């Protein structure tokens with residue numbers, strides 16, 4: 274009997290507190306997500322061309338030594354591996370095409386698909402109403418061009 278009297282007011286206080294917190298925490302979030310292609314180069318006389326092939330999928334590329342004796346390795350990436358927001362936030366992901374002619378992209382879980390082109394900006398705006406971890410994937414440049422949208 275004693276427990277019930279203590280529990281009910283406590284539960285009401287917790288529910289009230291959670292409601293206030295959720296309303297106060299929602300905010301507008303904007304991230305710039307650039308399509309980038311960092312590169313490394315070396316002289317074949319100093320560093321031999323790698324013997325092993327890189328994973329398929331277009332995200333990683335090896336170029337054999339040219340007339341100048343230099344070889345190159347590159348990777349297509351989004352400019353950060355993870356983007357964190359809170360559930361209920363109004364989110365704008367501002368994609369900017371720097372490297373690569375185009376990037377057919379999907380944001381899983383939020384039904385967003387588009388093709389980002391070099392020299393263009395594509396804004397994707399939505400309310401992050403589903404908590405979880407969602408992949409931002411360019412299908413042309415795997416396995417490297419994938420980042421995570423984390424909704425907490």
Ligand SMILES: [Cu+2]
Nearest residue numbers: 376411414418
């Ligand atoms: Cu891509």
